[in-house]
Amino acid sequence: MAKKNFETALTRLEELAGELEKGDLTLEISLKKFDEGMKLVQFCSQKLDESQQQIDMLLNKNGSPTTVPFQVEEDEGPEEEA
Template identity: 60%
Template sequence: MSKKSFEEALESLEQITRELENGDLSLEKSLKKFDEGIKLAELCNHKLEEAQQKVDLLLKKDGKLISVPFTASGTAADEDDA
């Protein structure tokens, strides 16, 4: 599931929401869909956080838009050189 793009995950999450709102699923299927929806929401949130980190890094370099690779910790790979 983590290989999905943000857009694919969001589309799947919207489909699950429609299915749950429809109310035609059994309790067991509803719980399974809910669990899948939670995982998709977490994936979307993670991808949004990554995008925010990249935007922050782009804007961090003296107000100039410079693309800087970031690490999982959210720091620029070449930040010590600056």
């Protein structure tokens, strides 16, 4: 079995969501897939948190390093109408 990484976990999560959205699974299978999906959500969330910590930039200010968190600018995509 290949080592799980963020991309493969996210791809599998998308597959599971698609299967569950179809609504043609038995309750038992749906619950198993939901459980797998929740574990993948937790894994992906942990990886994102770890990545955020790694992105924190160290700046040298007066000889002592200072941590400055990396901030992502929000994408100004099309707004959804209500």
